[in-house]
Every structure is written in structure tokens, then in C-alpha cells.
Amino acid sequence: MAKCLFTTKYWNYGTHEQVEWSCDSKDEDFQSRPDKCIFHDEDYLQLGTGRFLEEKNVRTRVMDKVRKSIVDNESLFLIGYYLPDVTIRGNFTKRAYFKECRFLGRADFTSAEFSGGAGFGLAKFSGGADFGLAKFSGGADFASAEFSGVAYFRSAKLYLGRDI
Numbered sequence: 001m002a003k004c005l006f007t008t009k010y011w012n013y014g015t016h017e018q019v020e021w022s023c024d025s026k027d028e029d030f031q032s033r034p035d036k037c038i039f040h041d042e043d044y045l046q047l048g049t050g051r052f053l054e055e056k057n058v059r060t061r062v063m064d065k066v067r068k069s070i071v072d073n074e075s076l077f078l079i080g081y082y083l084p085d086v087t088i089r090g091n092f093t094k095r096a097y098f099k100e101c102r103f104l105g106r107a108d109f110t111s112a113e114f115s116g117g118a119g120f121g122l123a124k125f126s127g128g129a130d131f132g133l134a135k136f137s138g139g140a141d142f143a144s145a146e147f148s149g150v151a152y153f154r155s156a157k158l159y160l161g162r163d164i
């Protein structure tokens with residue numbers, strides 16, 4: 001049985017403590033290697049000529065997680081994920097963790113609402129990021145996030161000073 005070896009620590013906004021996080025990927029999330037899921041394998045999205053297929057695989061499964069977190073009111077954990085172009089919308093009523101995410105394509109968060117808090121600490125945005133009209137009413141953490149493309153926060157509501 002495959003097991004993803006990705007682990008890191010993150011700050012839990014609910015319990016206010018640093019906790020260990022281990023990847024919880026299921027068997028169907030392993031394709032390239034047995035010790036890294038497709039979200040944590042840094043090479044998976046660069047593979048061969050079938051790159052579109054890999055991107056589609058990651059995007060489809062990530063969107064399932066996003067929908068599930070919205071519908072079931074659960075926290076979203078995409079910690080340390082390598083992501084292709086993604087469009088993430090909706091109201092996240094629970095915490096959304098994008099810590100250490102590598103956004104390799106365009107990250108479109110237009111109009112997304114994070115009422116449960118959003119963690120983008122150490123995230124890297126390399127293909128441009130759009131947070132236009134996004135609302136961070138639950139607070140947002142962009143500590144040490146890096147933007148190497150254009151980043152828009154047009155009309156985003158950041159609610160600065162709010163503690164998450």
C-alpha cells in the first residue's frame with residue numbers, strides 16, 4: 001500500500017498550536033511513485049508529454065476536496081501541494097490551509113470567501129495570482145508567501161489586524 005511521506009508542521013488556527021501534519025492521500029492519489037502522492041511529487045506535473053493529463057488529474061481531485069470542504073463544512077488541507085492552474089471559488093466557512101503550496105500555474109481565487117481563516121504561509125505563486133474581490137473575513141496569513149508573477153488583490157477585503 002502506498003504511503004505519502006510528506007510531513008510538515010502548521011499552525012492550527014483553531015487550537016492555537018503548532019501541529020504535525022502528515023499527508024492523508026488515498027491509494028488512488030498515487031501514480032508516479034509509491035512514497036509521494038501526485039500532490040506532493042514535485043516532478044509529477046512536469047512528466048513527459050502527457051502533462052495535460054497530469055494537470056487534469058491533480059485539478060480534478062483538488063476540486064473534489066474543495067467542493068467537499070465547502071459542502072461538508074470541513075477544513076481544507078492542501079498543505080505543500082504542487083498545483084497547476086487552479087480556480088478556487090466559494091465560501092470556506094472552515095479553515096483553509098494552503099501553507100507551502102506551490103502554485104505552478106495561475107491561481108484564481110476571484111470572489112472566494114474565507115470566513116474560517118486562510119493560511120498561505122510560505123506559499124509560492126509562480127504563475128500569477130488573482131485575489132480580486134476575495135474576502136478574508138476569518139483572517140489571512142500570507143507570512144513569507146512569494147509572488148513571482150503578477151498578484152491582484154483588487155477590492156479584496158483583508159480585514160487586517162484580525163488574529164487568526
Ligand SMILES: [Zn+2]
Pocket residue numbers: 004005006023024025036037038039040
Ligand atoms: Zn502527499
